[in-house]
Amino acid sequence: MSEFKALVVSEEAGNYVSSVTDRHIDDLPEGEVLIRVHYSSLNYKDALSASGNKGVSRNFPHTPGIDAAGVVEASSVAELSAGDEVILTGYDLGMNTAGGFGQYIRVPAAWVLKRPEGLSLRESMILGTAGLTAALCVDKLEQAGLSPDQGPVLVTGATGGVGSIAVALLASLGYEVAAATGKSLKADFLTQLGAKHIVDRTTLEAGKEKPMLKEQWAGAVDTVGGEILFNVVKSLRYGGSVACCGLTAGGQFQGSVFPFILRNVNLLGIDSVEQPLVVKASMWDRLSVQWKLDLSQLVSEITLAELPAEIERILGGKMVGRTLVNLT
Known part of the structure; x- marks a missing residue:
């Protein structure tokens, strides 16, 4: 042909x-x-x-x-x-x-x-770049010390591709997941994926003028960027981390060094595009076996x-x- x-x-x-x-x-x-x-x-x-x-x-x-x-x-x-x-x-x-x-x-x-043997071609593309990115986020958070017993983990942009898979993956691993979205009508969808809490996106936009916010999250997967990302950083518990992988809300944010210095938090960048093939293969193997999702x-x-x-x-x-x- x-x-x-x-x-x-x-x-x-x-x-x-x-x-x-x-x-x-x-x-x-x-x-x-x-x-x-x-x-x-x-x-x-x-x-x-x-x-x-x-x-x-x-x-x-x-x-x-x-x-x-x-x-x-x-x-x-x-x-x-x-x-x-x-x-x-x-x-x-x-x-x-x-x-x-x-x-x-x-x-x-x-x-x-x-x-990978544990995935069909169809299943691999249901995951695709979104699934690979979600897996890289969770892996890097756990490398930074995150575990299910530390408290709730926030996922922003939770109804999107990366966000929805991150919610499902974290929930399957035993985490208490808070799913943030601007689509209030999709609360049932997120609950079915395993989210324990639904967070209205507007609440994450409040307090952008403050250098610090109340400690809430043990960790986070952020798919949106912008001011929401830095508000998430300001809301991490002591020693917490946020994996940053998206910019639908903007590619820039303004903030202070206070959360990093006073709460020892981490901002972790995630790239799924240029990762060495051996790293991608490792993540795909996990997604096909230990982390396999329906x-x-x-x-x-x-x-x-x-x-x-x-x-x-x-x-x-x-x-x-x-x-x-x-x-x-």
């Missing part, structure tokens, strides 16, 4: 238009591995790419999709053979390299991970044709949980 379907984002008179079109395998970039994509997933970064954000994707026409799971069609390296089931997340996939919203991708072998309640499945409408929904802050893209 030389032609395939892909979502292509084009720039037309200053606007960015998405449509499903036919592409040819010869259009794909150079790489050691050609993969037939079975599943992808929709992430906020994909929506930014599709809307022409030059901080994510510089060249158009372009096919987004930072996640992909599928079967190797051809490989020029010994480590991967035709028929191998593989997954990819991050690196340049879907940013400036044609991504998982196409039925075929061609990529460097150094980006490709064989599918995420059926938080996923909706769509086709390529339905992607443009879903991209508008995620940009409008209306998407909840995970959106799986079926390319088969």
Whole structure:
């Protein structure tokens, strides 16, 4: 098969238009591995790419999709053979390299991970970058000393992809989870994932003018950034940590050094894009065995044709949980 379907984002008179079109395998970039994509997933970064954000994707026409799971069609390296089931997340996939919203991708072998035995291709993309990021957050918090007996753990942006998986993962590990959201109608959804407390997002915005706030959280996963992030820092208990992995509320915050000096707290940065493949493999192994989750309640499945409408929904802050893209 030389032609395939892909979502292509084009720039037309200053606007960015998405449509499903036919592409040819010869259009794909150079790489050691050609993969037939079975599943992808929709992430906020994909929506930014599709809307022409030059901080994510510089060249158009372009096919987004930072996640992909599928079967190797051809490989020029010994480590991967035709028929191998593989997954990819991050690196340049879907940013400036044609991504998982196409039925075929061609990529460097150094980006490709064989599918963990405990996960199907479909399950791996329900997790995708969001699941990997949530796992990295929890792992880094525990490396910093967090344990379930220390008190409640806050998750901001809890109805989003990373947030919802973080809620489910922390709850499965025995943590008392407080889920913060601006979507009050989704309280039952978060409770079903394992949240013990629902926190209205507006309460996290109060007190931004103060250098310190009342101690509340033993730890936190922050997916939103901005002033909410620093209010979370100011609300950590002595020795607590927050894992920071998102910026939907802004990329900057203003605050003081008081929480760091007086409460010995930690701000932990999380990157899931450029992590060495061996680190990603370790997290995927945990997600496939010790940390395996039933995420059926938080996923909706769509086709390529339905992607443009879903991209508008995620940009409008209306998407909840995970959106799986079926390319088969």
